[in-house]
Every structure is written in structure tokens, then in C-alpha cells.
Amino acid sequence: MGIRLAEAVDRESVEAIVKAAYDPWTPVIGVEPLPLTADYAELIEAGLVYVLENERTIDALIVLRPEDDVLLVENVAVNPDRQGRGLGRRLLTFAEFRARSLGLPAVRLYTNEKMISNIGLYESLGYRETDRAGIDDRSVVHMRKRL
Structure with missing residues (x-):
């Protein structure tokens, strides 16, 4: 199992995982979660998407955006049939390494x-x-981890 930068050919798999991971949250929050509105072709082209794969099958992904003084984890998504196996935690550890x-x-x-x-x-x-604020008609909790 390895983590690598996503490539254009991964877009459909990335989008399918994001949809499967976030669709169940839509009725809970009342609107589509922000990751469902993202342009993954653009994010992949910009080199911001990393995938975690197992034997050439993508199981999870993370979108990382460097900012001035922090690395933003814009999205972490794990294929629902692979959840509960520590893949999300592994990707967040990878984010710390990248930062x-x-x-x-x-x-x-x-x-x-x-x-x-x-x-x-x-x-x-x-x-x-660190804060609670609104983003596009959604109430969000901002969180931070010092390294």
C-alpha cells in the first residue's frame, strides 16, 4: 500500500471515492459537502491530490494545499468499503510529513x-x-495541529 501523487487517469476513481464517502453526509448537513463541488481534474493537474492505493486500486485520497504558514488538508476521503482500517489516519500522517x-x-x-x-x-x-465560520452556506469548524 502506497501514497503517490494522483495523475489525470485517476480522476474518475478519485471522484467516485469522494462521492461515495461524502454523499451520506448530504442529508445530515442539508447541502452537498464542499468536497462534492470540487473540480478534481483541476486539483490533480495542480498537483494537490495524493492517492493511497493497494495493488493498483485507489482506496483513499487527500487534497493538500500549501498556504503561507500552514498546510491545508482540503479533503480526506476513504472508500466506504475500506473505512475503519486506518487509511484516513495514514493520510493525515502523510499530510504532517508533507508539511x-x-x-x-x-x-x-x-x-x-x-x-x-x-x-x-x-x-x-x-x-x-480554532474557529467556527460559514463557507458557502455551510457552518464549518476550523481545526489546526502544530507540528
Whole structure:
């Protein structure tokens, strides 16, 4: 199992995993989660998407966007039939590695305030809430982890 930069040929797999992972949240939050609205062809072209694959099958992905003083985890998605195996945690550990390699002292992310299980997971991994705000008619919790 390895993590690599996504390529154009991975777009359909990436989009399918994002859809499968986030669709169940739509009725919970009342609107489509932001990852469902992203342009993955553009993100892949920009070199922001990493995939975790097992024997050439993509099981999960992470979108990482460097900012001035932090690495933004824009999206983490795990194929639902592969959830519960630590793949999301592995990708978040990879994000920390990338941040350090870029000389960035922290990683940040945001999640919808109604995604309570995600907030708990991020807190268990050392992320702390920094703010609550609105993004495109969604209420989100901003979180940060100092490295």
C-alpha cells in the first residue's frame, strides 16, 4: 500500500471515492459537502491530490494545499468499503510529513459542524478547534495541529 501523487487517469476513481464517502453526509448537513463541488481534474493537474492505493486500486485520497504558514488538508476521503482500517489516519500522517518537508509548522483543516464523528477523530489526532465560520452556506469548524 502506497501514497503517490494522483495523475489525470485517476480522476474518475478519485471522484467516485469522494462521492461515495461524502454523499451520506448530504442529508445530515442539508447541502452537498464542499468536497462534492470540487473540480478534481483541476486539483490533480495542480498537483494537490495524493492517492493511497493497494495493488493498483485507489482506496483513499487527500487534497493538500500549501498556504503561507500552514498546510491545508482540503479533503480526506476513504472508500466506504475500506473505512475503519486506518487509511484516513495514514493520510493525515502523510499530510504532517508533507508539511514538515515544506517547512510549514502546522496543518489545518475544516469540517462541517454537523460531522461530529469527524471532529472527534481530528481531536483524537491532536487537532484543536480554532474557529467556527460559514463557507458557502455551510457552518464549518476550523481545526489546526502544530507540528
